[in-house]
Amino acid sequence: MATVYINDKAVDIGDKNLNLVQVAELAGVTIPHYCYHPELSVVASCRMCLVEVGEKKPDGTVVMQPRVIPACQTPAKDNLVVQTATEKSKSAQAQTLEAILLNHPLDCPVCDKAGECKLQDYSYKYGNSESRMVDDKNTPPNKPDLGHNISLFTDRCIMCSRCVRFTREISGTAELHIVNRGSHSEIDIFPTEPLNNKLASNVVDLCPVGALASKDFLYTHRVWNLKTQDSVCAGCSTGCSIHLDTNKNVVYRLRPRENPKAQGYFMCDDGRLGYHYANSGDRISKPQMKTEIVAHQNSWKDIIPALRTDLKAIGTKKPNGIAVMLSPFLTVEEAYLLASFIKSVSADAVLVLGPIPVIGEDDHYPKTRGTTPLKPKFTIRNEKCPNRKGVEEVIRYFEKKVVSVVDYLNQTIPDVMFVAAGYPDKDGSWMDSNLLSLFKKIKLLIAQDLFPSELTLASKYVIPSATFSEKEGSFVNFSGLAQELHWGCVPLHQVRTEGQVYLDLLERKGLLQASTIREEIAKAIPYFFKFSGGKLGENGIELENLS
C-alpha cells in the first residue's frame, strides 16, 4: 500500500506501477505534458511536466529536492511528495511554454487544431501572456505530402516525437524520423516511403499541436462548432470506440475514444475515414411503394400500414412464407424489434443472417521488420461489419440456430422477404450475383438499405436505412463487448432509423428509446441479461466471460 502526496492530497496507489502524471490524474490534478502518452515509451523530452518532488520522512518532515523533475519519468513510490503548483514548478512550466512558443508561428487563425490544441490550453493555464521574442522565427518548409492523408506543418512542430514513436512502437512501420539537429530539427519521411500505413492518421490525434493534419478534415470545419457524441465505428468487428463529430447533420470526422475495454487509444484509417457514405447524396432518401397506378406512394403515413397489411395477409395465408434477413449492420435493438414484429405477424416466419463481408486476414500491428513476431497492440479485423455477434444472438434466441441468407434461399424461396440490409456499399455490391438472383426469385420483396441497387429496383417496398451516425442502439464486437451508439445526425430528408420504423410497424407509440428496448431484451434473451438497467456505460459491458 503506497501513498503519494499530490499537492498535499494523499493518494493510495496500491501496488500499481505508475508514474507521477498518472498518480496526479488519480488525485484529480492535471500535470501538463506533451511527449508523454500512456501507450508510448517515455522520453521526458518536452519538459512540460516539470514538478517539485520530495520525500516525507518517518518523522513527518518533508524534504523537497532542489531541482525540478519530469513527472512522467518518475515512478511513484511510497511517501513521495509532489508539488505541481509551487513557484518553482509553475515557473519551470511557464519557461517551457515560452521556449516552445519562441519559434512557433502565430497560426491559430488558420490552424485546424485551434480549439483542441494543447499548446493553446496550456499557454492559457500555465504560460505567459506576452512574448519576449523579437527575432526572426525559424521557418522550415512545410510537407503537405507526408502521406496519403497526412500533411505536416513543420514550423508548428514542438518536437515531442510522439508521431515518430507511434510509427516505431504501435504501427511498427517506422516511416517517420527526425532530421537535422537542434532548433532546425524536423520530422520527415524517408525518400520512397511516405506515411501510408493503415494506422497513419492516429498521429494527427497524437500531435499536441496543429503540425500534423488529416487532409480529410483539413480546413473543413472549426472544432468548436462541432457537436460530439460517443459512438462506435461501424467498419469492422473490432468495434473501436469513437467520437462522432457532426454539425447540422453532416458528419465531419471520427476520432478514436479512449476505451481500455475496447481498442485502447487508436483506430485504423479505414474506419476513421470510412464515414463519407453517411453524407452521400446518393442515399435512398424516402420510402417508396410500387402501386398499380403510375404515381408511387412516398409517405410513411401510407406505406407503413400498407406494409403491415401485406405482411399480415401473407402471414395468415401461408405462415412459413415470410422470411427476414437481418444484416450485421443492424443494432441489437433493431434486430430484436424487427424479429419481434415478424414473429408477431407469423410465429413460423424465418430469420436469417445477412452476408458477412470478410476482406483478407486480420491485420495485426506493430509490424516487424525483423523475424521476431511481436505481440499485437492493435488489430484491424477482416470481418468488416460491426454487429455480427449481436445480430446472431438475437437470431439464435428466436430460431435456436443461425442460418445464412444464401444457405436458406438455396433451400427455400419464401413468398415474401424483408431484407433489412443497411450495408454501406453502393450499388448493392454487398450482394454477389448469386445472392441477387436468389433474391429476384422472391415474389414480394421489402428492401431496407442505404443505397439504391438492383435489389431495390426489384422490390415493391423500398425503406431507407439510417447510418450508425444517425442511430441510437448498441453493437457487440468480436469479443462480446456491447457498446452504445449515440446519434449525431438527424436522419436526412424522410429517412427514419430502422428502430423507429420497426416501432411504428409494431404500432408502439412514441420515439425509439434504446435503453427501454434494452430492458426488454435483457428480460427476454439470456445472452443479453447484462442489458438490464438499459445503460451500458461509456466503456461498454462485456457480455461474455473473458477467461
Next chain:
Amino acid sequence: MAKYEPVLLKRISKENSDTIESYLADGGYLGLMRILKDCSPSQVIDLVKSSGLRGRGGAGFPTGLKWTFLPKNHPGPIYLCINADESEPCTFNNRVLMEKDPHQVLEGIILSAYAVGASKVFIYVRYEYGDAYRATERAVNQAYEKGFLGKNIQGSPYSLEAVMHKGAAAYICGEETGLIESLEGKRAWPRIKPPFPAIEGAFRKPTIVNNIETVACIKNIIDLGGDWFKSLGIPPDPANPRDAGSYGPKLYCISGHVNKPGLVELPMGISARELIDEYGGGVWKNRKAKGIIPGGNSMGFMTYDELDTKLDFNGPGKVGCLGLGTGAVTVFDDQTSIVDVLYNICRFFAHESCGQCTPCREGTSWMYKIIERIRKGHGSIEDLNILEEVGNRIGTMPGTTICGLADGAGWPVKNAIRKYRSEFESYIKNGTKKFRHLHLQMAHH
C-alpha cells in the same frame, strides 16, 4: 620549484613514438603484464581509487568510484567505452596523446578494461580526428599482432576485443549516453537517467565510459604507483568534506592570443597566470589578457584579475566558473570584443544542441539570435537581462534539461554578462562604432 618532468608527454617528441617497437623498447606493456599475472581486477580498482584519480573528460568524477557502480556478479558482457570524441572547443590533449603515443593510451585502456571486467572496448573517436584515428587503429592492430589484445592476452585468462568507431561531427557525442546512442547506430540523443550507463549502457549492458587522458593516467598509476600520483597536485581542502582533491599531472592546452600555444603537462593546480606567462609565452603582441576561458567553452570566463586562480578542480569554481572542465585555457586579449567572443560561443552551442529537449533546443537558439542582434548593433539592455535569465534556467542543475550541454551553454552567457556587463552595455549604447568585427572562420557548417 623543481621543473616537472612530463610523464604522459614523455615520449611524444621521439621518432616513431607511435609504433609498438618504440613503446616496448621504452618499457611499455610491462605494467599490463605484471597486473595480469599478479593482480585481480578488484585490486586494480582499489589502486585507482586510492590514487585519487578524477576523470579528465570535463566532469572530474572520481574514476575508481565510477568503476564500483557496476553491478556485482553480472553475467556480462560488460563494455568499456573510451570517449575520444574531444569536441570541447580549444581542447586537443586527447588528440596529441592518440597521434603521438597511442600505445600508452592503449595500455591504459586494456588495464581499465581488465579492472572493470569488460570483454569488449569501444574506442569512439571523433570524425574530424583522422590522424588520431589511424594512429590508434594501427596501434590496436599492432597490439593484436603481439598478443596484447584478443583472446588470452599474453597467455593470461583475460581476453579483450577492441573496436574502433568513428563519430560524425557532433559535440553531443561527447556526452556519455549520447556517445552510447551513437555507438548503437542511433541519433545521439542523450538518454534520461536513471538508469545510468554502469547499470544499463551500450546495447543495454553495463558500460563504463572513460576519457583518453584518464586512461593514460591509469597506465602511469600502474607503472609509477598511486603514491606518485598523489605526490602531484593539490590535496583536498580539509574544510570541505566533499572535496576529492586534485591529484596527478594534467595536460593543459594553451590556445588563443598567446605567443606559444600548445600542450603542456604540469601537476594539477598551476595558476592561470603562471601557465600563460611561463609556459604559453605570455599574451601576444605585448598586450594584456582581457580574460581567459579556463577549461573549454562551457566553463565560463576568468577575468584578468582572476588569473591567479589555481587551475585544479576547485579553483575555477571559486571565481564563478562551472569547473575545471578539460583544462583547455584559451586567452583573449584586451583588443578583443567580448561580444565577438560570446557570439562565437553561442553560435557553437546553438549549432550543437541535439534538439531533444525544449529548454536547450529553443534556449540555445534564442541566445544565439539575441547575441547576433546585439553584435549587429540592434541590441537593448533588456536583451542582457534575457540572456542572463535564459543562461540561468536551462540545464541539469535547475533540472530543466536531460543532459549537461545546456549547463555548458548557459554558463558562459551568464558569466560573460555578469563579469563584463559594462562592456556589453557600452557596446549596446554605442553600437558597432567601438570594435572592429572579427571575421569568423568556419571549418564546416
